[in-house]
Amino acid sequence: MWHFQTRRHLRLGGAFVLLAAVACGSVPRGGGREAVRLPELLGDGDPARRASQRLLIEGLEADARGDSPRAKGRYERAVQVDPMNPYAYLVFARHEIDRRRPAQAQAFLDQARALFDTGGGVPPNVEAHLLGLQGASAALQGQRSRAAPDLRQAADLSPAVWGDAYLAAQELL
């Protein structure tokens, strides 16, 4: 009996050690993970995806200049070229947060997350943006209790970008 319990405990202990080692590797240390910037992705994907990314970058540049209509036009063209580009919906969500339209932002975030899922999951350097935008959307709707954990987690993952609880257009460039 004692022998069996010892073996069981040893197995449990080994499993916990293994899990802890994995967890330590994945928990961001100190300054957090660098969040994605779209120009880094220009070489990825098929031609339609790359063209779509370029259009998103042009839109972000317009947003950074304060030219919201032009930015939106560019994002819409990006969706037309590649309707399955999750970054297009992420960028759209950011744009809608800026325009104080949280319901629309949430719809775009849902779309983005579903499309990331189909591509093998949300990349680690994107998770901060999804969480942060989700939190910002909840905050705009007055749902502070929902917003706070997401914004906190986003800040933990990417303090340089989400430390101020806001994602500016140029922070995606």
Next chain:
Amino acid sequence: MASGGGKKTARKKAARKKPARKKASASRAPRRGTRRRRWGFRPRHLRLIARVLAALAFVFGVVSGRWLLGLDQTVRERFEGRRFRVASRVLSAPTILYPGFDAGRFGLRGQLLRRGYREQPGARGTLLEEGRFRWSANRVRVHLRAFEHPSRAEPARDIVMRLGGGVIEEVRELPRGREVGAVLLEPERVGSFYGGHREQRDLVSLDEVPPHLIDAVLAVEDRRFESHVGIDPRRIAGALVANLRAGGIAQGGSTLTQQLVKNFFLTPERTLQRKATEAVMALLVESRYDKRAILETYLNEIYLGRRGSTAIHGVGEASYFLFGKRAADLTVAEAALVAAIIQSPNRLSPHRHPDEATERRALVLQLMNEQGRIDDETLAAATASPLGVAEIAVEPNDARYFLDLLRRQLPEVYDGDVLEGEGLRIYSTLDLRLQTAAADALRGGLEELERDFPALRSEDPAKQLQGCLLAMRPQTGEVLALVGGRDYGLSQFDRCTQARRQTGSVFKPFVYAAALDAAGGPPQITLASFLDDTPLEVATATGVWRPENFNKKFHGRVPVREAIEKSMNVAAARLGQQVGVDRVVSMAQKLGITSTLPRVPSLALGTAELSPLEVARAYATLANGGRRPWPHAFEDVVDPKAGTLDRRELRFDRAIGAGTAYLTTSLLTGVVDRGTGRRVRAMGMRGPIAGKTGTTDENRDLWFVGFTPELVTVVWVGFDQPRSLTVSSSRAAIPIWVNFVREVAGQQIRGAFPRPSEVSTFDIDPRSGALAAASCPRRHREYFLAGTEPSDICTQRGVRRADDPVAPRRRGLFDWLGFR
């Protein structure tokens, strides 16, 4: 004549005799000191005559004054009111060109020519004007035109595209050679909303008209325009002399003002009265308005040719028509050609009569030179240059159903008078490449059916086999292509949006979706479930309903997938009863069905009458992960003066769970892979495709609704007066669908249907529906909403029920850790 001459002589004699008679009469002898009156009128006669003349003059004055006032009012009303009715114009969606884009399939060269781009030969590196292109085997240089739009404007861009096998490999912008990711080719004109007059006009202000165009027009049509007062006696006299010499009408004597008056107010008949009125009105116009206003109005009014059945008016529209560019960008030679054709646009059409047009242009240039408006060098260069006109692009016939859809939607916001007269620009969602492909596929498919099944053919146009094809982008709801019938000229009835037809089995996915949905409680079925395809009787208000399968057979207990892949009616009907008709209706409405649905058992088999447009929307919701798009046919409505009036935003609403949408889509993928839709695969299509066939009683309506991750396309085939087609929907509708999708997206569809995180995959035993352990002899991967996977387990020893305590279990990780 002799007798007439005799009478005259007699009268002369009598007149000479009169003074003698007067001398004989003592009472009539003139008093001394008075003058003799020659004619014999007394003062009172003169006074009478004067009074009569005065009265006549007064009456004449009143009448002519009233006439003049009337003319003056006419002039003022026209000049100070809305001078022109400008038809609102519908534009297609712009085309986005990027590396990887198949320019060959798109027909880039033809598309450039349709938009008025002209080829400009020249060595590499030389200047290329805006609106021109140079084409070689593997390189295209295009100076893209600016695209004016209040919020989506594009600047002009000089770009070079390297091609490989018709595919764009690289895009660079000159002069720096910077690589760019995507450029926009401006929209094409699709159609216009005309009123009673089919006129096209692009209004320009005088500031937008280059000086040499004004010079050209004045040089040939009215050289003294700046100095005359509306009529030019010298010109009239000169025309008279020229016409006498020519023995006919060789030259007009009208000024620009008179021409404007004639076009604006009067009929073209050549009568003295009309000419007199024209002259008076010209004087009135000149007295009221300055030369700039008159000239600007003239330049926007003048008739300059035809495009199909549409008249081209004004230099703005003519510039696009002839040269594919704005009036402001015309060269001297081009301006001279525009001025040259004013005299007779049809006879001098540069498209049909280039020699005459060239000769007339040379005359205009010569006159410009003689009048000091251009120098000798410019004259020589312009005269020597080719006409260089763009090809005529008639508005595409194929888009007329789409235009009608817009015509029905827009008046909800803009009334007919505004649409037909205010020159709005409507930026539509129509992709002309897809539209052409859709029209070809539908027409070709129907003709092929008639060839293969002659009983379907009819000589009576009203009884011909008909169809509809509608394509929509599921993420945005944009209607990309719409063909509402096989020939708009024979029938304008739009079978995609105006017709309501029974959908048959196309409705079944809504029943399955309702059964798979976990909203409000656990789902009725999973993809591992089995349905009962055995005889069913349902009591209804009209009697007992006994649904049957297509082959009149019953299949017993069948897996869910097999039931829908083979489109089993009884299984679906029983499932509909199990779910409840209210839930089925609710699901259909959530997906996007707006027609009233009868709450009857047969609803599950598609007895409701729906339009292809709403069916497309419902399937788009499935393709878009449960997010329901808003179908729309236009993006923006712009008033050239006031700016953007209406802008459609990208919008979709969460309609059903993403997991439910995915599971339903997975079922429909099976329909295409193995089921009634497998002809799609047999015709060579690869990649993520889902769909459902639909056939109503007696094969009166044949449907195929198929979708990829980026495109939903609905095809319907049938007769307007319902009758049997004796053909299956697989045979009739699927080939049309495949021919269309293959043309626009290729044989290999890109991407994948996005699987949401709430859907997990498990291996199951297809015979029992239990989870397949490693030792299970059969396995098949299946999808489940989280927590709905089976609890029974299949092993080599059989199926172990979840609550069976005796049967051995497979040791898993938790077994190893000792948790169980």
